[in-house]
Amino acid sequence: MSISAIAFDAYGTLFDVYSISQSGDKLFPGKGEALAQLWRSKQIEYTQLRTMCSMYKPFWEVTQDALIFTCKKLQLDLTLDAQNALMGQYARLDAFPENLEVLQQLRASGMKLSILSNGTTHMLQAAVDAAGMQGIFSHLLSVDSVRKYKTAPEAYQLGPDVFGLPAKNILFVSGNAWDVCCATWFGYTTFWVNRHDAPLEELGVTPHGTGRSLRDVAGFIEQMQ
Template structure:
């Protein structure tokens, strides 16, 4: 069976904490902790805005999360340095398995889309710079609806944009909350467990499939 597959971007296709050298140059030995907190906080801010129905695009969430982290670590960066860090999000690298995995999935006849909380233009730029865009048929953003995952409306929107139904549309994400959101909206969902130490939330909703990377996903769908 051929699927219409939506891939989460940050954490699934590219590493959102892959800011290493850039953060180290500006922040020092707390760069890894800072990067993880920054990622977690911007996702939290998107959740808040979705629930409050006070939408601002993901760039705003990212900027405000950066300011929060600077406050936590009692750091001060110039406006130029902050803008430089923000710009680096367009230069994140794809995980090693992503392009080989996407190539195999395309060869198998699946329809592929990047499906992100980020604005479409920003995601397209990121997918271009990471060399992922040529292997996708669509780039779909929640910005079109002005709300965020895991709102069920955004997963319904994914199906409409890909002209798919619940039986043929699949969400692939490394984020358990995204998998749970997709499943609760009726889609099939795959959790990419990118680290052995990662745990899935102990909810009544569980993924249809767990894989370690996109190459394994292609192997399973081809079996």
């Protein structure tokens, strides 16, 4: 199977959503990890509920809603300053350390690279800039243009549309198990960056490739060609 383009998920794949736990710990000592975990799961839940109910709202706002809920649930006093600090941190999440080098190698090999994310274009551009990834991606595809979050088919369709390729000729790379499983259902060739050695979701679908970091993507592509 010929792969000539790659669509990367952003949050949890290129950018470490749990890196926020350090900022969380400074504001709420000992609570950073619980905050990062619940914030992330609530953020995803809200995107999915809003998609199923046709109540779209941009990812920046959903992320803020999820933060507010998380602090209420964990009984943390989220002042406006703390909220601004955490949201500001979310706009420039740490990139995983190997990413930049791997992305540069993939691009040098002639592969077309894009991001396909729940984040708004503005959020994605800020994260790419903060990570020094300018010039790497030909497209920053945001579900904001279709007002449906992953895992709706309209969101995944952005990749085939922009590359003019069938989904099976695009490699979809995600660190999120739910995302990579649903992208496989959609028809992409898929690679799961299983950074935390999690079990495969019991959805009756298996990503085409799995590795522990973005470094494993290049080897997978060679093997597929």
